[in-house]
Amino acid sequence: MTGLVDLDGDADARRLAWVYLSRVVQGPCAPLSALIASVGVCEAARAVREHELPEPLRGPTAARRAVDSAAADLAAIARLGGRVITPDDPEWPAWRMLGLNQLDTDRDREAAVPLVLWARGPLSLASASERAVAVVGSRCSTGYGVQVAGEIACELAGRGWTIVSGAAFGIDAAAHRAALAVGGRTVAVLACGVDRPYPAQHDRLLAAIAETGLVVSEYPPGTPAQKHRFLARNRLIATLGDGVLVVEAGLRSGARNTVKWARRLGRPAMAVPGPVGSASSAGCHRMIREGEALLVTGAEDIVDEAGPLRLPVADDTTDPAAHLRGAEADIYATLPAVGSRLPRDLAQQSGLDLPTVRAVLVGLELSGLVGCDSDGWFRTRGRRPG
């Protein structure tokens, strides 16, 4: 859907349609994104309103389709000093969303691109997410974790990286505060409406972020924070960064969910180690040990992993796969620029048999062009669309 200019309505009508649909489904909805991609946002809004819907969309739209509060919602966000960012807007970070676009939404309907983002703050979302690292971690952080998160976020923000996090207690707050302290850029992604300070004790922190940075959410104003929204929110945190850093995480930390999203999106996942006796580092150690996250010790390591050298701008002279021929070139071309594929899907798409696909993949892996993890095979040097 992203980047595609629909011709099914004027700008105002389209904005009202996006906002109406955002209020109706409240969060990611893969079947609705598919409908919009197919018929345009205005026509999709009409279909929802009139209940002319394919079966998978009837449930998710039933509760709120009858009330169109789009105009009131736009007025409300304006009163908050905020705005709605839709895929039609220049600040929509379309290339960031590509990874989400390519995930398998049959398995997971929340793996969809957000319909809109509700935002407060002067930063342009497109430029804020141009060079960004998500810094997440335990709410029950230790002094060690707060200090390390602060040092790393200070240094990255000072070098022009945006710090993306979730405004939670502990590591999230330490990362945001460090970015603010050095006059750097920071984006808070909420699991509730941007009018709701969550947690309440971070009222001032969120106000400070909204003053120079950006507070965003895919949920319309007034939406309360609920458990399932945090998981969907984590996917947005991972989406908006070049990589995800976990500073402290207990064994059951939500940070592991954010790391999982990073891996599905083909972004580097990184974790900071700590004392082995600390329960707040146990999740980091497990992720490193099990190959889910790379061990990093400071900003330098993170720039190495997530920096532009890892995500070169594509052009014909630097295409790392330009020398490939035959089955290697075919398989490489079948892999998405961002995200993973399973060998059987690659076999189906390329028309090659599964043993050949597997053999070619390991050859490409030896050349450093592809890698694999539990979600499948991916290009190691994803091409960032211009």
Added chain:
Amino acid sequence: MTGLVDLDGDADARRLAWVYLSRVVQGPCAPLSALIASVGVCEAARAVREHELPEPLRGPTAARRAVDSAAADLAAIARLGGRVITPDDPEWPAWRMLGLNQLDTDRDREAAVPLVLWARGPLSLASASERAVAVVGSRCSTGYGVQVAGEIACELAGRGWTIVSGAAFGIDAAAHRAALAVGGRTVAVLACGVDRPYPAQHDRLLAAIAETGLVVSEYPPGTPAQKHRFLARNRLIATLGDGVLVVEAGLRSGARNTVKWARRLGRPAMAVPGPVGSASSAGCHRMIREGEALLVTGAEDIVDEAGPLRLPVADDTTDPAAHLRGAEADIYATLPAVGSRLPRDLAQQSGLDLPTVRAVLVGLELSGLVGCDSDGWFRTRGRRPG
């Protein structure tokens, strides 16, 4: 050489020959080991004595070949309450030495099996090294490192694992002491004669180890500690364990050298993380980050990595490679049970061309049967000779 029974002399003559040669070359000497393997230890001793030697052995034997102090050395070690352990003795851990036997001594003449081990202490070396972990680390350890080394060594020793280390300040001493404290088994491997307390401040610690455990060295009594001997000593520490654990290591720590030996020998190398600001953990973090060592957080992880499940006793019904056919079976058979080989060596030995060898190796890697590191390819499930 190990395990092979020579028939070139009676037991006393052979023991005197081993001891004479140990004194002559003072440390590992691959050309001498090769000569012994070819002509037997008594004949090798005669050839050294009479200077009837191939060129590579003339230099290493020139300084001390004229004086045969073997009988005096045996008397001296007996006065110390010690003994010499030769490859002819039942307590020689022949299967432990197999890894060393298979290293490329052209590249590195110190990669040889020791001629003899000088020993003090009641433990049998063969049984002490049956289930053993080498615990090494920084001499400039922190309180954190000493505590973690102590906890892990206590727990492993309490479970019947022997703690092998180098009796140095810091982590080594903490590991030895913890094993002694729980009445466990510990082996100190020295880079000087076993009559020399090194470091001098560890006089009592070494005496305590010699009382219930074992202090060993490949250097004859009286040999002073010198820099190159520490590197050769590290290979013995790695040789005597099922794996090497590094608890703290600075960026220039000698522990990295021990880890390198573990990897060459096909043994798991493990490292404990720590606070990222600690210089004493920087070497551990780098080894984990660069894939040289596995992150472990406690005794449980170490048993998982180095325990008997990783080194199953071979029998026909559990041979992991029993199902292999054709080139896969050939290449797998060409890989040594312990240690690594480069693809070009495998190509030469198997008669297959290099691209085939490489393709087969990656296939075997996907099946989990082989792995590779900077030293080459190795069997992931080494068979422990009976």
